[in-house]
Amino acid sequence: MRYWLMKSEPAEFSIDDLAREGHVAWFGVRNYQARNFMRDQMRVGDGVLFYHSTCAEPGIAGLAEVSVPAYPDATQFDAGGKYFDSKATQENPRWFNVEVRYVKHTRLLPISELRGYPELATMRILAKGNRLSITPVDPDEWNFILKHLG
DNA sequence: GCCAACGTTGGC
DNA sequence: GCCAACGTTGGC
Numbered sequence: 001m002r003y004w005l006m007k008s009e010p011a012e013f014s015i016d017d018l019a020r021e022g023h024v025a026w027f028g029v030r031n032y033q034a035r036n037f038m039r040d041q042m043r044v045g046d047g048v049l050f051y052h053s054t055c056a057e058p059g060i061a062g063l064a065e066v067s068v069p070a071y072p073d074a075t076q077f078d079a080g081g082k083y084f085d086s087k088a089t090q091e092n093p094r095w096f097n098v099e100v101r102y103v104k105h106t107r108l109l110p111i112s113e114l115r116g117y118p119e120l121a122t123m124r125i126l127a128k129g130n131r132l133s134i135t136p137v138d139p140d141e142w143n144f145i146l147k148h149l150g
Numbered sequence: 151g152c153c154a155a156c157g158t159t160g161g162c
Numbered sequence: 163g164c165c166a167a168c169g170t171t172g173g174c
Contacts, residue, residue, distance in 0.1 A: 007172090031157075054172055111173075129155035131171050152174085159168080 002041060003137040005049040005125055006064070006100070015050050015062035018102045023067060026097045027075045028083050034134040039070040039096040047142060048100055051125070052108075059110035060145065068099035106149040119144045 006026065008014070018024060029035055048064040072093035075083035088094040114120050124135035137145075 009172095033157095058173070129171095131156060133171090154171100154173100156171080157169090159166105161166095162164090 001045060001047070002043065003047045003049070003139060003142040004037070004042065004066075005051050005060075005123075005135050005137050007051045007053040007133045009054045010052045010061070011055065014052065015102075015105055018050065018062070018064060018100070019105065021102075023099060023101045025068075025073075025099050027073045029073070029097060029133060030083065030085075030095060031133065034132055035096055037134050037136065038098045041136075042066050042070060042098050044069060047137075048103075049137060049142075049145065057108055057110055059108050059112075059114070060106060060149070061108055062105045063103040064100045065103055066098050067101035070096040070098050073097040109145070109149060114145075117144070117148075 010016075013024075026038070029038065044066055046066040048066065049060050050062040050064050052058055052061045072090075073083070073095040075081055076085040076088040076093060076095045077090065078084050083095075085094055111126070114123065115126055120126065120141055123137070123141055124130055124132065
């Protein structure tokens with residue numbers, strides 16, 4: 001059982017959208033490190049902090065969980081689509097996605113508040129220049145954050 | 151809109 | 163295989 005933080009731009013896909021749909025494929029990741037996390041480490045039942053990025057109030061907005069293990073991301077084969085990858089083939093796919101299930105909304109826990117807790121100082125998301133859209137969360141960090149979400 | 155940080159690309 | 167140039171991310 002591992003824990004993760006997954007970023008999403010609410011203008012594209014918010015916690016409200018996840019709540020409405022219940023269950024979604026996390027397609028469109030085009031970064032090898034993030035792909036490797038999904039493909040090699042994410043397991044059904046892993047906990048997910050759903051994070052809103054690139055918006056007025058960036059921060060943790062809800063909880064989700066991994067519901068389906070990684071499989072090839074269908075959008076890489078969609079010629080003309082935004083996520084098409086001409087180097088990917090059915091026999092040798094390059095990109096993978098897990099699926100995640102909505103668990104619940106939380107209060108918005110802003111990144112400014114996260115930065116204020118010494119207990120969270122080593123979180124990947126808070127590291128200078130961090131751009132990874134999927135990052136591992138330590139169990140201690142997970143427990144601390146859940147406690148502070150009330 | 152700014153800009154620092156980072157990943158990827160492509161010429162050599 | 164190096165590395166400069168470029169595009170993207172994302173908080174502020």
